[in-house]
Amino acid sequence: MTATLLVGFVVLLLINMPVSFALAIASFLAITYGGIPAALVAQRMTAAMDSFILLAVPFFLLAGHLMARSGIARDIIDFANAAIGWARGGLAQAGIGAGTLMGGMTGSAVAEASSAGGIMIPPMKEKGYDGAFCAAVTAAASTISVVIPPSIPMIIFCVVTGVSVSKLFVAGLIPGLLIAAALMLTAWAISVLRGYPRGPRTSPRQILAAARASFWGLMMPLVIIGSIRYGIATPTEASVVAVVYGLLVGMFVYRTIRLADLPQIVLESCVTTGVVMLMIAAASLYGLIITREQIPQEAARLILALTSDPTFVLLLIFAVYLVAGMLLDLGASIIILVPVLWPVTQSLQIDPIQFGIVTVVGLAVGLVTPPVGASLFVTCGIARCNLVQGTVAVMPFVLALIAIVLAIIFFPGIATWLPSRMD
Template identity: 40%
Template sequence: MEIGLLLGIFAVLLFIGFPIAFSLGISTMTYLIMADIPLTILPQRFYAGMDSFVLLCIPGFILAGNLMNAGDITNKIIKFSDALFGHIRGGLGLANVGGSMIFGGISGTAIADTTSIGAVMIPGMAKRGYDKPFAAAVTAASSTVGPIIPPSVPMIIVGSLTSISVGKMFLAGAIPGLLLGAAMLATTYIISIMKNYPKGEKFSFKRLLLEGKAAFWALLLVVIILYGIIGGIFTPTEASIVASLYALFVGLFVYKTLSFKKLPIILLDTVLGTAALMTLVGMANVFAWILASENIPQMLANGILSITDNPILVILFINILLLFVGSFMETIAALIILFPSLLKVAEGVGMDPVHFGVMAVLNLMIGLTTPPVGVCLFVASEIAETPLKKVIKALFPYLACNLIVLLLVAYIPQISLWLPSLFK
């Protein structure tokens, strides 16, 4: 009875629009009271969920993303992408996707990508003759690429939940991320031809070199992070500190677009963002502990395997479940609650843990743009000042291409595992 009440309250609160952390907190508190479990377990499990060295890199990467954004690096990345794609029909839409692939790979979060790139690109695309719903849709859809391309906050969470190496997860996400980006570029180009969207400036190699030089420092950051982690020079947590110091140095002394006056606001934004994320991690851990104590993960695993033990069908069922959950629940919470139990199911049919981790993260990233609770959808719709209904309609081609990429990643393990295998 208590577990039914837990899940029922959580579902109702989520449905009426409560923040996910509060929905988890209220439902877990109710369960503990009804089950006559001492409430001291709540702070204990809450803290245990955050007590991980790997999770220390989250504030570091959030700070690095904020510093790069405040230092006007986002505009430089967009200009570089525009120089590369602008001469093609629908060039600004292509630049939007390209910018997301670069910036998202630095910030590691889809929301930061949607907010920062959307604030520049959506009004810019509207001025150039693009439909606002299309501008919002391409921004929301492309923002999901960033957390697949390393560094990635969801993949850090996967590493903290299991013994999977974060460095391996970063490497495994690179090719699927590029594949997803390429699929979105192709979709954007086809839509742009069908709707006769405008071309930008004529291609200029000189302009590409100039914009590439301006964006060089941003691109170099991704290289430093990856090389440092893979080469064993520093851990992901140390990499986040290096990234923050690097972004601070570039903003203050290379581009000179940052000032010491801006730092208190940047630090405050980082603290608020980290606090919100870590509260979610803590509450999700308490929720996951209750589910584990009630043996729900084992029941879920047995339920899937009782239907079939065919690897193709099991992987399909897992994807359907994650897509459904991802359309309602925040990525981090979904990973903490479901990943460990679903990993056992995946390993039971011979799936590599790294491969499964990439598939799960990609799946839940797609959920960020899936109605009814796709967070990136709401953010992009708000920036575009366009009804959500119109943005969702414009998003359908991107959802279709994303699902095709998801199936390729799910059923062709080498897309994820080839790169990590080179660095054994």
């Protein structure tokens, strides 16, 4: 069954079939070849999607679409520009700052790259920034959105492993802020070397005015994270609150969303949700195959034959993630790799929260590395530069992301300290 699964999956990917369909079809072929009753396929796929945790996915996606449609992203970018735009390479710094603040709205790196890139890249190019650099810094900033909650990849990880969504969400805060700091430092260094301009220095009154204008957007991540951190709501309940909040802000505060707009917004959210759910359903078939074939046990034996040091094992896993991220979507990589690697980390008593953050951040590097590099692909299109130029420009930011993952591996408290305070 394993050979049928792997060959079928690779062939379907080569003919450019979407990952979720390729995984589902290859898994079905392998199960059929293995003589497992077809009725079990439908039962497994249905059971995989019948989860209270997964209700958070469509609601968080809908909340992100509502906030994006309301136009609040521009106010958040204006606030970030007022707060840090005066630094060398100010527009680049503002883009990273806005990406950090918007991470609590979208939960999707590609969505953030698209929305922030459309607003930030044109004025950056007008100020003399190189197009490839504009694409690179915007794409790199989008990776923060899958680390700071709400994060769809974190939800998928928790569904696969059974780890607490609330704790993993909270665990993403410090790494997310460290990523922002590392990217800002990298952008500053490049801006100094290239002589990119500073933005105008703003007064405290102007910063306060920008903060007031973006108040409703800044409150969104606080509502989500605060309610989860202090046990007021579960992640699923917080996702519903986020939808209500986004709807009220868009319709009655900004007045940019009309009742006539809602069907299209809901449809966009449903399409994205369908992709995620199909991938999870396909993952249940994939999980059935690897369990019957005892692939996790074989992987554990192979890795433990090399080393039993938890830190070195995490380094090996991170190396696998760097390669996988270049070839597969982030969610698909979690679904394919984590079920195999999870037993290894458990046998070595690696903290599940640390493993979860290493997984999400490590695979997020793939969002800006070709040939997949979804975020980089989007921003290069907006900046009108070719992917080769974007790839060269993004390499310093990739190194910054790698440095943060290595820090989490060697200093697990970066990921585990905040969740431990919830106990």
